[in-house]
Amino acid sequence: MHHFYQTLAGTALALSMSMSASALELNSVAPDFSLPNIKTHTVSHLSEYRGKVIYLDFWASWCPPCRTSFPLLETLYKKQQAKGFAIVAINMDEESEAMERFLTLYPASFDVLRDPEGVWADTYGVEAMPSSFIIDKKGMIRHIHSGFSKADIVDIENKIVKLLAE
Amino acid sequence: MSLIERLSLAALALPGLLVGGEAQAGRAEELYHADFQYAHYEESKGRMKVDVFELSAVAPIGDKITASVDLVRDTISGASPILNIKNSDGKVEQYLSGASIFEQRDALAVGLSYAFDDVNVSFGGGVSGEHDYLSRHLNTGASWTFNKKLTTLSFTASVAFDEITPTGQSDVKNSKTSQKYLMGITQVINKNSLLQSNMTFAYHKGYLSDPYKAVYVEGVGLEDDSRPRHKFQWAWLTRYVHYFKTLNKAALHADYRLYVDDWGINGHTLELSWHQPIADDWLIIPRFRYYTQNEANFYQATFDAMDIGDIHSSDYRLTGFGTLGVGLKLTKSFHMAGYIKEVKLQMAADYNDRKASYQIGGNDEGSFDDFSFYMITASINMRF
Amino acid sequence: MKKIILTALVLFLTACSPVKPWERGNLALPQMALEGDAQEANFRQHTFFSKESSSGGYGGHGGGCGCN
Numbered sequence: 001m002h003h004f005y006q007t008l009a010g011t012a013l014a015l016s017m018s019m020s021a022s023a024l025e026l027n028s029v030a031p032d033f034s035l036p037n038i039k040t041h042t043v044s045h046l047s048e049y050r051g052k053v054i055y056l057d058f059w060a061s062w063c064p065p066c067r068t069s070f071p072l073l074e075t076l077y078k079k080q081q082a083k084g085f086a087i088v089a090i091n092m093d094e095e096s097e098a099m100e101r102f103l104t105l106y107p108a109s110f111d112v113l114r115d116p117e118g119v120w121a122d123t124y125g126v127e128a129m130p131s132s133f134i135i136d137k138k139g140m141i142r143h144i145h146s147g148f149s150k151a152d153i154v155d156i157e158n159k160i161v162k163l164l165a166e
Numbered sequence: 167m168s169l170i171e172r173l174s175l176a177a178l179a180l181p182g183l184l185v186g187g188e189a190q191a192g193r194a195e196e197l198y199h200a201d202f203q204y205a206h207y208e209e210s211k212g213r214m215k216v217d218v219f220e221l222s223a224v225a226p227i228g229d230k231i232t233a234s235v236d237l238v239r240d241t242i243s244g245a246s247p248i249l250n251i252k253n254s255d256g257k258v259e260q261y262l263s264g265a266s267i268f269e270q271r272d273a274l275a276v277g278l279s280y281a282f283d284d285v286n287v288s289f290g291g292g293v294s295g296e297h298d299y300l301s302r303h304l305n306t307g308a309s310w311t312f313n314k315k316l317t318t319l320s321f322t323a324s325v326a327f328d329e330i331t332p333t334g335q336s337d338v339k340n341s342k343t344s345q346k347y348l349m350g351i352t353q354v355i356n357k358n359s360l361l362q363s364n365m366t367f368a369y370h371k372g373y374l375s376d377p378y379k380a381v382y383v384e385g386v387g388l389e390d391d392s393r394p395r396h397k398f399q400w401a402w403l404t405r406y407v408h409y410f411k412t413l414n415k416a417a418l419h420a421d422y423r424l425y426v427d428d429w430g431i432n433g434h435t436l437e438l439s440w441h442q443p444i445a446d447d448w449l450i451i452p453r454f455r456y457y458t459q460n461e462a463n464f465y466q467a468t469f470d471a472m473d474i475g476d477i478h479s480s481d482y483r484l485t486g487f488g489t490l491g492v493g494l495k496l497t498k499s500f501h502m503a504g505y506i507k508e509v510k511l512q513m514a515a516d517y518n519d520r521k522a523s524y525q526i527g528g529n530d531e532g533s534f535d536d537f538s539f540y541m542i543t544a545s546i547n548m549r550f
Numbered sequence: 551m552k553k554i555i556l557t558a559l560v561l562f563l564t565a566c567s568p569v570k571p572w573e574r575g576n577l578a579l580p581q582m583a584l585e586g587d588a589q590e591a592n593f594r595q596h597t598f599f600s601k602e603s604s605s606g607g608y609g610g611h612g613g614g615c616g617c618n
Contacts, residue, residue: 220593222588351610400606
């Protein structure tokens, strides 16, 4: 009887763990993506941002913490843009219409790209929504963050300022 | 006025349900909630009427703690069944209380929840009172999300202490204690479907009869309603939600609950609702409900000297019957970018018909305690 | 009997297709919420519980967008 439960628990655990994706390691090279830019209507590559400190954000219109993050990120972007800071927000909505409605309420002057198939979210090993990757001037991933709370913006700004000084 | 009816209104079916649910929603978005609802309940045959006013508020404290408070005021009036009698033709008739009773119930509940990485814990308590009834409850709960956030296990436990001092029976003071436990699992099946299955266990001890009800014993007279001093209840609810993208993003909700208690009652509940988005941020929800139960071991419409025992009741809630219900709900949401992020307006109306003949398997008891009731609700929800 | 239910549950759970975190948009829609209106749900359950003998089953968290 005891053996039966052990086997069952083991099976459940093994099967649930087998679906894990692997997030990228810190201090590894950020994969160079090519994704459509909703403003320029051309394809943007990560390599275009080389030499800048990048906040790469995977977000979607249906994600409540994303609503919290956008106005705070917009303020941060305007403040640090001139010093070489860039935000690249990769939208994961299945339909762009939902993204448009979100951007009407929470406008962004930073770059917004589209990855509805989830190809690059998969490559970056996104495990929660939203997920952000702070990339330094040399294209290395220096910080990974899952989720978003209002208080996070302070810590993010500190990290950005440090990397801009490098 | 039936004490059991008012006891039921007073004691939350699952204390902390509102608190727990809202608390987690607040944490995901760190927003303040303010919700106000007005509800009206009315029975046929000039029976019970209830007006309910409820105010709920949720506040995030930092990014891990959520506090909530809930205030309710019920105003209850109308007639209520006391017992059944046999008329001169030998047919059973229900006898209602003559006077129109007026009663007011006030309740307050508070709760606090803390979010760890994958675990959420909550505590809460509350008190509810009317002139002849007082209830105090405490609850606690925990939920654990794992398996890439696709599975959530939930556990809650609550205890309630009730005191009854029936009107016109001032030397009588009765009490009862209740414990309730829930364990459940919520599982994402695929990107379009969700399943939740919960089991609850409840144990009640103390005075469980209704001091305002009686039974008619042929050839003898009237006796007080007398039920066992303990009750064990078990329920298993399964809820399924499925998304239909091509039908303008509609969702089907289907719930089934099995109920068994040790008074001999088995109940089945089936609820279906279709959530249909129409136009911008409008949602229309038609819904259907079917309920059936059989009678308690010690229930009889009327008794005679031969079949009356120590335990006996003629309460219409303990007999076999079925209820068919239909309803419609309409909601409209406004999403804004200012201080107030969202305002939602909701209105709903439901009509329910309770008949002995609707019981599954049939029922030849007669229609003496059949009645119908309708409910109307209107509410405003704000997020800021 | 317990063995059958447990086995069925585990098989059922593991048969579910893995949903990526960014694929939860549909589940996060208001029409997909298990409890879209807690106050109304409470009122309905109170009403039915006071007119019928059945009660219980409601409660529990999960589903939705899985954010944070």
